[in-house]
Every structure is written in C-alpha cells, then in structure tokens.
Amino acid sequence: METYPLLEKEKLKELYRKMLEIRRFEDTVFELFGKNLIPGTIHLYAGEEAVAVGVCANLRKDDYITSTHRGHGHCIAKGAQLKRIMAEIFGKKTGYCKGKGGSMHIADFSVGMLGATAVVGAGIPIATGAGLSIKLRGTDQAAACFFGDGASNQGTFHEGINLAATWSLPVIYVCENNLYAMGTSQSAVMRIKDVADRASSYGIPGVTVDGNDVLAVYNAANEAIKRARAGKGPTLLECKTYRRRGHSRFDPATYRPEEEAEAWLKRDPLPRFRTQLLETAALTLEEITRVEEAVSAAVEAAVQFAMESPYPTPEEALDDVYA
Amino acid sequence: METYPLLEKEKLKELYRKMLEIRRFEDTVFELFGKNLIPGTIHLYAGEEAVAVGVCANLRKDDYITSTHRGHGHCIAKGAQLKRIMAEIFGKKTGYCKGKGGSMHIADFSVGMLGATAVVGAGIPIATGAGLSIKLRGTDQAAACFFGDGASNQGTFHEGINLAATWSLPVIYVCENNLYAMGTSQSAVMRIKDVADRASSYGIPGVTVDGNDVLAVYNAANEAIKRARAGKGPTLLECKTYRRRGHSRFDPATYRPEEEAEAWLKRDPLPRFRTQLLETAALTLEEITRVEEAVSAAVEAAVQFAMESPYPTPEEALDDVYA
Amino acid sequence: MSTLEADAMREITYCDALREALREEMLRDDRVFLLGEDVGKHWHGAFKVSRGLAEEFGEERVRDTPISESAIVGAAIGAAITGMRPIAEIMFGDLSTLAMDQIANQAAKIRYMFGGQTAVPMVVRMPFGAGASVAAHHSQSLEAWFMHVPGLLVAVPSTPYDAKGLLKTAIRNDNPVMFFEHKLLYGMKGSVPEDEYLVPFGEADVKRSGKDVTIVATLFMVHKALAAAEALAKDGVSVEVIDPRTLTPLDTETIVNSVKKTGRVVIVTEGCRTAGVGAEVAAILAEEAIDYLDAPIKRVAEPDTPIPFSPVLENFVIPDEKKIIKAVKDVL
Amino acid sequence: MSTLEADAMREITYCDALREALREEMLRDDRVFLLGEDVGKHWHGAFKVSRGLAEEFGEERVRDTPISESAIVGAAIGAAITGMRPIAEIMFGDLSTLAMDQIANQAAKIRYMFGGQTAVPMVVRMPFGAGASVAAHHSQSLEAWFMHVPGLLVAVPSTPYDAKGLLKTAIRNDNPVMFFEHKLLYGMKGSVPEDEYLVPFGEADVKRSGKDVTIVATLFMVHKALAAAEALAKDGVSVEVIDPRTLTPLDTETIVNSVKKTGRVVIVTEGCRTAGVGAEVAAILAEEAIDYLDAPIKRVAEPDTPIPFSPVLENFVIPDEKKIIKAVKDVL
Numbered sequence A, B: 001m002e003t004y005p006l007l008e009k010e011k012l013k014e015l016y017r018k019m020l021e022i023r024r025f026e027d028t029v030f031e032l033f034g035k036n037l038i039p040g041t042i043h044l045y046a047g048e049e050a051v052a053v054g055v056c057a058n059l060r061k062d063d064y065i066t067s068t069h070r071g072h073g074h075c076i077a078k079g080a081q082l083k084r085i086m087a088e089i090f091g092k093k094t095g096y097c098k099g100k101g102g103s104m105h106i107a108d109f110s111v112g113m114l115g116a117t118a119v120v121g122a123g124i125p126i127a128t129g130a131g132l133s134i135k136l137r138g139t140d141q142a143a144a145c146f147f148g149d150g151a152s153n154q155g156t157f158h159e160g161i162n163l164a165a166t167w168s169l170p171v172i173y174v175c176e177n178n179l180y181a182m183g184t185s186q187s188a189v190m191r192i193k194d195v196a197d198r199a200s201s202y203g204i205p206g207v208t209v210d211g212n213d214v215l216a217v218y219n220a221a222n223e224a225i226k227r228a229r230a231g232k233g234p235t236l237l238e239c240k241t242y243r244r245r246g247h248s249r250f251d252p253a254t255y256r257p258e259e260e261a262e263a264w265l266k267r268d269p270l271p272r273f274r275t276q277l278l279e280t281a282a283l284t285l286e287e288i289t290r291v292e293e294a295v296s297a298a299v300e301a302a303v304q305f306a307m308e309s310p311y312p313t314p315e316e317a318l319d320d321v322y323a
Numbered sequence C, D: 001m002s003t004l005e006a007d008a009m010r011e012i013t014y015c016d017a018l019r020e021a022l023r024e025e026m027l028r029d030d031r032v033f034l035l036g037e038d039v040g041k042h043w044h045g046a047f048k049v050s051r052g053l054a055e056e057f058g059e060e061r062v063r064d065t066p067i068s069e070s071a072i073v074g075a076a077i078g079a080a081i082t083g084m085r086p087i088a089e090i091m092f093g094d095l096s097t098l099a100m101d102q103i104a105n106q107a108a109k110i111r112y113m114f115g116g117q118t119a120v121p122m123v124v125r126m127p128f129g130a131g132a133s134v135a136a137h138h139s140q141s142l143e144a145w146f147m148h149v150p151g152l153l154v155a156v157p158s159t160p161y162d163a164k165g166l167l168k169t170a171i172r173n174d175n176p177v178m179f180f181e182h183k184l185l186y187g188m189k190g191s192v193p194e195d196e197y198l199v200p201f202g203e204a205d206v207k208r209s210g211k212d213v214t215i216v217a218t219l220f221m222v223h224k225a226l227a228a229a230e231a232l233a234k235d236g237v238s239v240e241v242i243d244p245r246t247l248t249p250l251d252t253e254t255i256v257n258s259v260k261k262t263g264r265v266v267i268v269t270e271g272c273r274t275a276g277v278g279a280e281v282a283a284i285l286a287e288e289a290i291d292y293l294d295a296p297i298k299r300v301a302e303p304d305t306p307i308p309f310s311p312v313l314e315n316f317v318i319p320d321e322k323k324i325i326k327a328v329k330d331v332l
C-alpha cells in the first residue's frame, strides 16, 4: 500500500460515504430498471466510484465539473441530492431537469455540476470554456472534466485540451479508462497503453493512476488542481478502472475476457477502501456501519421521493427552449 | 551538409526541375493575380517546394496524395500538368475541374492526386480512407497526406491519424510546418515545438526534418513510405518550412518578425539545392540552365493555354452534382 | 410492388431486412465493406443490424472503429474515391453533427468540385427518431438538413420491404447516400420476398389509396398515418397515404398528382416543424399545385423543442394518430 | 426605424457597423469577449471586423484560437454557462459544419435538457454567402439548418443599420444566437445613427412598400430584390420588399399580412433551393394565407448544386435581379 498525505478522519469518512452512496444508488437504479420503473437506458457508474469521489473531494462547491452518459456518480460526488437525481432518472417533475434530461443529462448548477452530455467527448471543450471563464473572471476556481477512454479518440478531446493547454486554463481532464467503449476494448482502437501519454501532444502533464484506489486518485487530482488554481494550466489525469456491469441496460459484457473481469472485479474500490480504513484504524467498524446505514436510508428515501413525485404535465415539454 | 543515399543524376535533376516548376508557377500566379486575371483568392506554395517534391519523388503514379488550400505545389509534384492546373486557377473549362474547383480545389485523379480541400484538416481522414482502401485491396500502394501546422490542431488530425495507426494503414502524414496559420504563429496555439511529437499519441513514429532541404525530406519520406508499403503503418513527418509570401492574396505577412523572416528566406530551398547540385558536381551548370529554360517555357505555355482556353458555359454549373 | 400488397411473403423484421441487404451486397461485391463503432462481433451495432456479418465476412470487411465520427465518414470517403464501396454506420443519427463537414462539405461536394473526375459511392446508415425515451441527444430526426445538401441522396424506408430494397439500391448507387433508419422500426415485421429485388430511388409508394385527403408521411409516421387513415375510414373519410421513400430524389410527381386529385394535404414527419421536411413538401405544392388546393396545407411535426426524456413529455411532442386525425379533419 | 428612412445619418460600412456593435457592448459589459481564429491583432478577422479591438481591449478579451472550430464553440458554451457572454467567430460559415455538434446538440439544447437551470448567452458570428469566387467550401448559405434547430436564434442583417442593431441585441440576448453576415455586404455603406439603438429580434423590416407583389428576401438578396423592385416600378409593378432580419424568431405576421394585401409572393434567398429558408416561408404561407394567394408561390434561390468557382458558373447559380424580375412577372 502506498502512502498518502494524511487525510482527516472526516474527509476519509466522506470519501467512503460518497463512494457508497454511488454504489448503492447505482445498484438500486439497476434493480428498478429491471422492474421497468425507469424509462430509456442507463449507464451505471458502479465500479468507478473512486474516480469521481477522489477527484471531487478536492473541489469546492463553486468549482465546476462536466459529465457524461455515465454521470450519476459525478453528480453524487459533486454534491447533488440523491433524491433529485433519482427523480430525474424516473422522468419526474421534481428531478433536476424537470424530467427533460433523464439519466444521460443530469445537471445541478447550484453545486457547479454543469451537466452531462450524451455525445461522447462533447463535454471536453465545454469544460475548457468553464476554465476560460474562471480565468477571465480572475477567480481561483477550477474545473474537472470527466470522460472515457473511448472519448479520448474524439476530435473534441484533441481540440479541447489543446486549447486549455494553450491558454493555461485551470481544468483537469479526467479520463476514466474502464478499458472499454461499449464492446470495444481500448487496444482495438488505439496503439498506446496509457491515454495519459497523449498529454505530451499538448505540452501538459499526463498522469496515470489506479482508478480503483480512491486515495491514489485523490492525491493525483489534488496535485493537478493545485497546479490549475496556481495558473499553471491543465493536467490530463487517467484513472484506470472497470465497470462492474455491462455498458448499459442488459449488456452482459461477454466481450470482456473472464480472467480480466475477475481480476478487476476483485479490485473493487469499495471493499478495498473499507479494508484500508479498518486496517489503518482510520475509522472503526462502528463508524463504518453507521455510514452504511445512513447511505442505505438516503438511497431508499431517494427512491421513495422519486416514486411519489408527480410527472411533469405534457405541456411542459414546450417550456425551457429559450431563456 | 548531411550525407544522403546517393540518388541517380536523373532523379536529382527531376527534383530540381519540379521544385523550379512550382516556384516559377507560383511566381507567375502571383503576378497574374495582381493583374486581376485570376478570380477569388490564392495561397502560394513558394518557399515550401522541397516538401511536396521531396515526398512525391518517392511516390508512384498509382500512389495517392491529398492536398490543401495551398495545393498547387502538391499537384505539380505529383505529376499533374501545369497547363491544366493553371487553367483551373483561371476558372477555365480546360482546367482539371472544368472551372468548378479553382485554386483551392484542384484534383487529378489520373495521377493519384485525390484533390485539395479548403477545409483545413479535412483531407486527413480522407487520406486515411485511401490507405484503408489500399489495405483492403491488398496492393502495395501508399498515400501521402499534406496539411499545415494549423491543421494539426483540428479534431480530424487526431481522429484521422489515430484511425490509420490503429489499422496500420500505409499513409504518411506530412505536416508542412511553415510556423504560421494565417497570422497566428504556432507558438500561440500549441505548447509544443515539434508537431511530430504528437505521433506518440498514436503509437507511431514522428519525424521532424528541415523542410527546406529537399534531400532531407526525400530521405525521411523514403523511410516512411517503405514502412507504409511494408505494412508497418503510418508515420507523422513534420517538415519545417516557411512561406515566401503572405498567407493569401495581398497579405504582407507583417506579423512575422523581420529577423525570423530574413533568416528563413535565406534558407530558400531552391538556390540551396542548386548550389548543392553544383558543389557536389551532381549536375553541371549547363544541365541546370537547360532545366531552367525548359521550366520557364513550360510555365509560359501553361499561362498561354489557360489564357486561350474558353470559360465553361454557364449551364455547366448544373452538371457533375450526381454520378 | 408495394409492401402492403406483399401479403403472401414471409415476414421478417426491418432489422433483419437491412441485414439481408448488407449481406447480399457484400456477397455480390467484394468492394462493399462496413465500418463503424461496435458494428463488429462484440456488439453487432447498437441495434444489432450487423449481427453475424463480422463472423461471416471477417473483421477486415466489418470494421470496429474508435469513437471518431469524422474519421469514420472521412475514411469512407477516401475508400470510396479509390475503388471501394464503404457503408459507414453512425451509431445515432444525432451524432452526424460530428461528421457534418465530412458529409456535407466533402462527400457531397467532391464530385462537383473536381469537375466530375470521381464519384463517392458510399452509404452512411444512421438510426434516427424519437420514442425510445433517450432524450435530446439520441432522438432527433435531421432529414431536412441532408435534403438541403446537393450531392447527397436521402433514403427513408418505413417498412422492412422498403428497407431492404432501398439499402441494396443505395449500396449500388455511385453517390453518397444518407440512409435513415427509424429506431422504433427495427423490430417491426413486414413481408419481404425471398427473391432479390431493388426499390428504386425517387419513386414514392402509395401506401394506401384514397380520394378525400392526401397524407405525405415518412418513416415511423407512415404507420401512424395508416392507423389514422383506418380510423378516418370509419368516419367515411378516404385518405391516401404517400410515402416518398427517398427525400432526395423526391417523387414530386406522385405527391402533386395525389393532391391534384384530393385537393387537401397533411404532411406528417418527425423532426421539428420549422424548416423541416414538411416545409419543402408544402413549398413544392404551393408552387405546383396551388390551384388544386381546396384547403390550407397542414404540417404535423414535432414542435420546435428538443426531444424531452420523460415519456409524458416525449409523447406530447411526437406526432400521433390523434394529431393526424385532427389535422385531416381541419382540412376537410 | 428602417434603414432606408435613415438618410440624414452618417454612412458607414456594414463591417464598421458590426465593429461598433462589438466595441460598444464590450465597453458596456465586461463579460463580453471575442474568440476565434485570427480575430486578434495580427489579422483582425478574415474580414477585418475586429480591427482595433485587440488593441483596445487586450488579448485576454480578444482571443486568437487554434484552428479548432468545435473547441471554439464549445469553449464559448462553457464560458456562457458560467457567467460570461462570449462572441465566437467562425471564419467562414461553411466551417460551422465542424462545430455542428457543439452548436446544435450542446448550445441549443443545454437549457432545455437541464430543465431551464441555465442559459447559454453567446453569439456565433459567421460570414456566409456566394459571389466572391471562393468556391464550394467558402460560399454556402446554411441558414435553413439553424432554423431547424430549436434553442437557437438566427439573425440575418442586410444593412449596416440592421447589422449593428441586431448584433447588439444578439449580444444582450440570453440565448445562443447564430449571427449571419454576408461576405459581399461588409464593404456596403449605409446610414447608421451615432446614438445607441437596438434592432429587436422578430420584427421584419419592410424595406420597400408596394401593393402588387410581396418579395421576402434576406441578406445580400434584399439589395437585389430592391433593385428588381425599382426596375419593376418602371413597368408599373408595385413591389413590397420584406426583410425578416431574424429567421428565428420569424415575423410571420408581417409576411402574412403583406401577402394578404398583395396576393402574390416571391421568396428570394441564397442557399440551395431544396429545404432552404424559402421552403419554410412558403409553407407558412400555404398554411396561413392560402386563401389570399392569387398565384403560385415562387422561390428564387440557388439551384441544388455546390457553389462553383469560375465566375461564369457562379454568376449563373446566384439569384440576380433578372431572375427576380422574371419570377415576379411569372406570378403577376
């Protein structure tokens, strides 16, 4: 186990709580989807919790993030309310987007969550723009931009990061490398092992970390965000991770070799961090149990809120097109 | 002076002749444009001759190239006829594109010149596609793709080269780095010195050469094309060069620092190669003079052909939309 | 022959019909190949249209690509102008926005700009349409954009029969064809002959004959229009339903003649109303058949909003039988 | 007040009028800034619209970008939703194809998808139009595409007066505005008041009153329509020329009322004919004014071809006075 800067107990608890919130939330969404309670499609963040949580734990409320089709975890990590996320996924009026966005398009501007786009890679230049805005307004905010390994083959990755590098913008680009884009493995669509190596094309630092180790992510993001706030420009931070389930809905993910899946799933960030907390006596079992109970209750409350919430009225479809 | 693989005398003469053809052609276009004989706009290749000629001297007639808004030199180097290029620039019916394309859109499919696009970077994935076609048809052809330093910031650069790398396609990507994209210097829009460094993002070789040294270009392209034909995949070849004039039309290029311009213009690839040929006794002065006379005559003939050629009839505007 | 007359034939889905077209043309012509994100053996395309093709033709001819829509279309162009006949799949039509330069400025214009020296024989297949609760980035219908680009052809099959016949024609055509598939149609069954056939471009299909009102409808809306026509028939209203099948070329003649006969027209399409497909059809009629029109032209389309996620909202914006019936009654 | 009534004022060019709008709004509001390729001190934009602005406001607020259209628009969006008011320049409108996802899927839909939580106050300035012999990639008119995208506003100024007034309105508007400038208009002079004024969106300008025929025209075509009207006046034909000034919102009322008065209409736009701006205007009239139409609607537009290079060819495809006069005579 590597050593990390000592985090306060409350911070560690917070990391664990957020990760668990995401896990339980996603497991619940999966179940509810199977019961036909959720329309459309879903892309779950389960397995990748350490990334969003490790990064966002370094952000303030007034910092920004941009997100993707696999965005529930980003929302939760940035501090959005479980119940309003869940309501949105249900298509309810009480959801963050009044039911207009759904699973793939959640935003919570009140906590700096600038929204999820379902166009792979499209959030990258938008995060660059948030960074530009910070620079122009002269604040010490920062922005984090989440995207996948697959997204790193999009033109927007190249253009968006190059622009931020050129202007030394306070953005960290977080590649959640879960080794696959749908059924396509990374090795089938690029000739390099580490997406972080692409940073050299833009003259910025590229860092690869174990994305299933929340403290490793925390640490790397901490450095990158410090650089950003100090006006030293962007960083490309690659976090290697793995989905616990298929890409979406009922994808059984049979394209992932069994041994690979097995090895990765063993490295589940949650039990791993839990063990670590206990072994280092950072938290007691009792404290952990209390967190777990609180999280279960919160997720249940979110489901109940979503279930009981009304749908929008049909005519609301016509609202919100123009400001 | 570096040493290069010994080229046959005829080949050396050919290199010199082509470079001179381009220079004289472009100088003539500049003059004619100033006399309002040429409509629209022009982007001259003068100063960059060593790149197109050094690369294309390695290509067979059945190999392909794609070109840009600054494309006259590519056409000439690949073996298109001066008179039909000139006629196209004049908007005449005898031009390669029957007057529909003009200076920015010349193609000569009969010599594998797949055409110039005026959308910066748009030719890059198209060259990738030509490489894919070669691979699928199982021939030993190769394709060369020309583009500028500015184009290397386009999403198509990233997507197009990554795709060719992934599939090991027989394409060489030639970045003509003339240090500027219009009035914008490279250093203002990227944080790296050598565009060739971007090759590492795709796991392919990146090579930077003096683009004003035709033998250096020839040599590097030779290697790259050999790799391509051998199925070893693409290369990113960056040739540092400099425009003799402004970006287009009457741009005086005052944004280029005087000392920089002076230093570069002194390194004019043409006199440089001429001196080299004489000093190494590769060609005699008499041989060189004969080439020069022949080129002058050819360019004059091209102008005459273009001047005397008819315009298309207006209704021809409606042809060639669909096959 | 129209789909609806083909009752005696075997029934297969739209998805299977498309796959048969791909397979037959790949067998017929070595130059035909597929490329796109996850079209290969791991996924077979988001809607499984290419199931079995990578297995049968190998990974050289059924190529998984990176998520690089511009490069997918650009590579198809480059292959097309050097002797191949690529079929590119864009996973959702909404993402064609990422390849618009390659589609509209390169594929569409290369032949013209270069004075006819080359042709660009390629197909871009794209699922479009709303109704699957997948919100604003996966539900659009952008046919109108592509109609507005000279050099492109646009096919919009509404039945398994048309899907197969049009796709085969598209693959053999020497121009870039934008091939629109509707995501709610993939599972729909219809009669498709065992024997080879082609559906020509530029020939509308009269999916139902009638004399009181003409409905021009495309893709999924053809079926809603037919249902509306059936309901209206019970009220004694005789509706003719015309499915253009290709928007470029557009069979203006069949549409104009129908309207000359009925004097009334309702145009039903997905895609938002303003500057949509319906606008062009209406404009043609206003130019060529105004003297025959006994009532205002009516367009039934999506309102000018993005497609919302929640089914309550989404159902409100998608044209349905009720809205079509109301529009028909309005022009009677 | 219409441009044409403003005779007493100073005359400046369309280009200068645009620059004044940029400058005044930058002085007025710190949040306004420019970004685009070569908009800065080395070039001042391909058409020199931003001359002097980098010098006056500094390079932080007048930002040269790499050649990265998607990132330019994306960065503008990101800045807009976090408190700034960016004005992005795309050097030629044809290149908006490279940013179509950012424009049509992101800028246009962000407010809606997110349930009204945010707004996207930005302007994308783009020169469009044919007539400069710069061929297929630098001559298009793609207004119709943007009209077909809910969430966007579309401004199409034809005079220096409108250019300045509409651009100021665009900058103050909280929605993404696609601002179309015609490359042949930059050098055109017209009256522009010294005092501040705004031109509201959604108010057509009657550039000439008349009673026999309505011409609806945009951008450079307004001037050709006015010339045609002048010529027709000599033949005793009284032509009303309506310039919508914004296509979204479109002042349907002024157009419909004019046609109710004249009973005849010719729609003159650049951009190829099929599924163009004229189609929407024709469709609206076919829906709302058909009973008043005494003749078929006529569209004068570019034929369905890319724009060719050679002046002989290009002149053939661009609508001109002669074609407009012929169309007017056809509907008389």
Ligand SMILES: Cc1ncc(C[n+]2csc(CCOP(=O)(O)OP(=O)(O)O)c2C)c(N)n1
Pocket (backbone or CB within 6 Å): A043, A069, A070, A118, A119, A120, A121, A147, A148, A149, A150, A151, A152, A176, A178, A180, A181, A182, A247, C037, C067, C069, C091, C095, C098
């Ligand atoms: C531009 C674009 N192309 C294709 C798709 C369809 N699609 C949705 S998610 C996905 C895979 C994304 O892979 P990655 O970026 O690695 O993210 P992950 O799903 O692994 O988190 C694809 C191809 C899309 N939404 N957007």
Ligand SMILES: Cc1ncc(C[n+]2csc(CCOP(=O)(O)OP(=O)(O)O)c2C)c(N)n1
Pocket (backbone or CB within 6 Å): B043, B069, B070, B118, B119, B120, B121, B147, B148, B149, B150, B151, B152, B176, B178, B180, B181, B182, B247, D037, D067, D069, D091, D095, D098
């Ligand atoms: C996509 C795109 N953006 C902008 C332009 C306008 N433009 C034409 S040439 C040029 C500069 C190109 O620079 P570079 O790629 O370095 O080529 P060079 O002109 O130096 O040969 C620009 C910005 C364009 N034609 N296409």
Ligand SMILES: [Mg+2]
Pocket (backbone or CB within 6 Å): A148, A149, A150, A176, A177, A178, A179, A180, A181, A182
């Ligand atoms: Mg992934």
Ligand SMILES: [Mg+2]
Pocket (backbone or CB within 6 Å): B148, B149, B150, B176, B177, B178, B179, B180, B181, B182
């Ligand atoms: Mg350059």
